[in-house]
Amino acid sequence: MKKILALVLALVMVSCLFVTAHADELLKIGYVQVGHESDWRMANTQNYYDVFTKEAGFELELIDCDNDHARQLQEVRNFITKDFDYIVIDPIQEAGWDDVLKEIQDAGIPCIIADRAVAASSDLYTTAVGTNMTAEGETAGLWLEEYLAGKAAKILVIEGSTGSSAAIGRAEGFNKVAANHPEWEILASQDGDFTQNGGQAVMEDFIKRFPEFDVVVCHNDNEAYGAMDAMDAAGIKYGVDGKIIISFDATKEGLTRTLAGKILCNVECNPIQAVIVMNVINALKAGEQVEKFTLVPDEGFCAPGIESAIVTTMTDEVLAARKY
Amino acid sequence: MKSVKDWFKKISKKPLFLPLFSVFLVLVINVIYDAVQGNYIFSFFTFELKEGALYGRIVDILNRGSEAAILAIGMTLVVSSSGGTDISVGSVMSLAGSLCCMLLAGFGVTHVRGPEELQMPIWVGAVAGIAIAGVVGLFNGFLVARMKIQPMVATLIFFTAGRAIGLLLTNNKMVYILLDEFKWFGLGKTWILPTPTVIAAICIALMVLVLRFTSLGMYVQSVGINPRASRIAGINSAAIILLCYIICGLYAGVAGIVATSRIYSADSNNIGLNLELDAILAVALGGNSLGGGRFNLAGSIIGAYTIQAITTTMYALGVAKAQAPVYKAIIVILIVVVQSPAVKAYFAHRKAQKESLAIAGRS
Numbered sequence: 001m002k003k004i005l006a007l008v009l010a011l012v013m014v015s016c017l018f019v020t021a022h023a024d025e026l027l028k029i030g031y032v033q034v035g036h037e038s039d040w041r042m043a044n045t046q047n048y049y050d051v052f053t054k055e056a057g058f059e060l061e062l063i064d065c066d067n068d069h070a071r072q073l074q075e076v077r078n079f080i081t082k083d084f085d086y087i088v089i090d091p092i093q094e095a096g097w098d099d100v101l102k103e104i105q106d107a108g109i110p111c112i113i114a115d116r117a118v119a120a121s122s123d124l125y126t127t128a129v130g131t132n133m134t135a136e137g138e139t140a141g142l143w144l145e146e147y148l149a150g151k152a153a154k155i156l157v158i159e160g161s162t163g164s165s166a167a168i169g170r171a172e173g174f175n176k177v178a179a180n181h182p183e184w185e186i187l188a189s190q191d192g193d194f195t196q197n198g199g200q201a202v203m204e205d206f207i208k209r210f211p212e213f214d215v216v217v218c219h220n221d222n223e224a225y226g227a228m229d230a231m232d233a234a235g236i237k238y239g240v241d242g243k244i245i246i247s248f249d250a251t252k253e254g255l256t257r258t259l260a261g262k263i264l265c266n267v268e269c270n271p272i273q274a275v276i277v278m279n280v281i282n283a284l285k286a287g288e289q290v291e292k293f294t295l296v297p298d299e300g301f302c303a304p305g306i307e308s309a310i311v312t313t314m315t316d317e318v319l320a321a322r323k324y
Numbered sequence: 325m326k327s328v329k330d331w332f333k334k335i336s337k338k339p340l341f342l343p344l345f346s347v348f349l350v351l352v353i354n355v356i357y358d359a360v361q362g363n364y365i366f367s368f369f370t371f372e373l374k375e376g377a378l379y380g381r382i383v384d385i386l387n388r389g390s391e392a393a394i395l396a397i398g399m400t401l402v403v404s405s406s407g408g409t410d411i412s413v414g415s416v417m418s419l420a421g422s423l424c425c426m427l428l429a430g431f432g433v434t435h436v437r438g439p440e441e442l443q444m445p446i447w448v449g450a451v452a453g454i455a456i457a458g459v460v461g462l463f464n465g466f467l468v469a470r471m472k473i474q475p476m477v478a479t480l481i482f483f484t485a486g487r488a489i490g491l492l493l494t495n496n497k498m499v500y501i502l503l504d505e506f507k508w509f510g511l512g513k514t515w516i517l518p519t520p521t522v523i524a525a526i527c528i529a530l531m532v533l534v535l536r537f538t539s540l541g542m543y544v545q546s547v548g549i550n551p552r553a554s555r556i557a558g559i560n561s562a563a564i565i566l567l568c569y570i571i572c573g574l575y576a577g578v579a580g581i582v583a584t585s586r587i588y589s590a591d592s593n594n595i596g597l598n599l600e601l602d603a604i605l606a607v608a609l610g611g612n613s614l615g616g617g618r619f620n621l622a623g624s625i626i627g628a629y630t631i632q633a634i635t636t637t638m639y640a641l642g643v644a645k646a647q648a649p650v651y652k653a654i655i656v657i658l659i660v661v662v663q664s665p666a667v668k669a670y671f672a673h674r675k676a677q678k679e680s681l682a683i684a685g686r687s
Contacts, residue, residue, distance in 0.1 A: 193594075200587075
């Protein structure tokens with residue numbers, strides 16, 4: 001019995017050696033993903049799996065942190081212990097990263113902040129790749145400016161989860177444009193948690209508190225669907241000949257509704273980021289100097305029949321090309 | 325004057341007095357707010373007929389509180405019989421919704437846009453969702469009743485696994501069923517009422533009838549107070565506990581279908597999120613002991629709507645959602661403290677003191 005056990009153990013040890021030896025040829029990339037809370041996030045995860053393949057010379061370990069900040073910190077420390085070649089962080093929240101970023105730096109591992117932002121000194125990480133949420137908010141604001149062409153408007157805002165960089169950035173960008181327009185009035189702003197149910201509940205309340213409004217700005221597509229449900233129930237018309245709905249994310253389902261003329265303007269937040277991250281990693285590997293921030297380009301879309309210099313008018317082709 | 329005092333004394337002794345008083349307290353906050361704002365002071369209570377359905381804040385409370393009320397029914401039985409809570413109900417809701425949508429759309433399909441794309445009739449999907457929730461209830465009940473595992477530990481399994489299984493079923497995608505027939509459960513109307521309120525009413529009525537015309541209620545309380553004594557008295561304690569968990573599971577399934585239909589998609593990560601806590605709180609607010617034994621179903625249901633009334637009030641007051649839990653906690657603390665045995669004992673003591681003084685004064 002003991003002999004068999006010893007044999008099995010020996011085999012296991014040998015195979016472990018073999019596995020490590022094999023893995024050495026590939027670049028070990030650790031990615032701490034935020035979670036799997038939306039279609040957008042799942043498209044982002046899939047994109048990483050598609051790009052960082054063994055064939056391309058990478059061994060990707062993608063950890064889904066399920067929106068748990070503490071878990072994310074712990075997983076990053078795990079990566080450090082296991083001595084990964086590169087660590088990619090998509091931070092769940094902006095604050096609270098200084099210590100762990102310092103630990104990565106001390107371990108001499110290059111660290112890339114992807115998608116969202118951290119509230120830490122840029123000396124603490126190698127480089128950042130991401131979309132510019134503030135620019136997205138600004139695009140939405142500028143489109144509204146163009147569409148209203150000087151008309152007064154009463155605006156309701158359904159925000160994303162309080163404290164997330166998407167909610168902060170999009171609000172900041174939109175408010176920047178709104179500040180130039182005394183004829184715009186932001187009636188109220190409430191957190192809809194980035195969910196359809198949240199959007200419904202917030203909009204049900206808005207309709208009762210503010211019988212008169214013109215524009216609803218939703219911080220993501222799911223909130224916009226919820227707002228539409230609530231307006232349907234109250235018999236309020238929206239779209240080309242009704243209330244103006246502005247949304248962000250531009251997922252396939254969201255763009256379907258833009259094409260149908262329901263969501264008048266939908267500003268994209270591009271989840272297809274893995275290629276850009278890979279290019280950055282390859283550049284770092286080759287010893288090249290990389291920029292501190294690489295922007296993932298975003299686009300905006302508006303409903304058919306609206307001419308715009310700021311965003312693209314939706315067509316069937318755009319929708320067909322959308323994968324997520 | 326004396327008669328009013330007597331009347332108040334009489335009704336304050338009723339078991340439902342405190343739960344009802346709590347709702348009243350929450351509603352008064354709205355009247356005060358409207359008065360301060362210079363609105364029509366009863367604007368919170370106004371009804372309208374919009375799109376052929378009743379419309380207003382009170383309707384919102386009844387509508388949005390439906391899931392919690394349905395869960396509270398099952399939770400009351402579980403708490404009463406086993407002296408523990410079923411913390412899996414929120415995840416089970418999500419599992420039921422995910423299975424339903426997966427069956428309707430077919431595995432791996434993310435959108436159903438027309439009736440011809442449905443893989444099976446909607447009612448089959450809904451029944452399957454409710455059935456799987458019943459199976460989970462059976463599993464939980466087996467662990468608690470037969471294996472004698474603590475309820476919280478036993479139900480922790482599906483608390484963690486429920487959503488994950490849901491995600492597996494939906495292939496990690498949100499599955500949209502964009503059909504009015506499917507939206508009916510959550511967004512539709514029945515006569516002039518939102519369908520969820522009608523479904524909640526049916527669930528409540530069913531349980532009331534069962535409790536009224538069978539001795540289940542008595543058995544459940546008896547098992548909750550002392551399972552061994554009940555067994556000696558000829559009640560199959562394990563079977564009663566098992567039955568309570570199955571009922572709790574089935575009701576969670578119904579709530580799950582309603583919640584899924586509300587957003588006409590299987591959003592495994594968010595459906596029923598934290599609702600188990602609301603259901604447990606509802607049972608506690610209803611004046612039930614979480615230690616099991618005697619229960620008061622009406623109290624739990626009123627408790628569930630009280631929680632929703634607080635949420636709706638927070639919206640009406642324009643409190644930012646991030647801060648709302650603080651105010652919610654304050655209100656809950658007040659309600660729970662008022663109902664606590666210590667406070668009740670204090671008032672009983674004062675009353676006894678007064679009476680003895682009165683007697684002493686007379687002699």
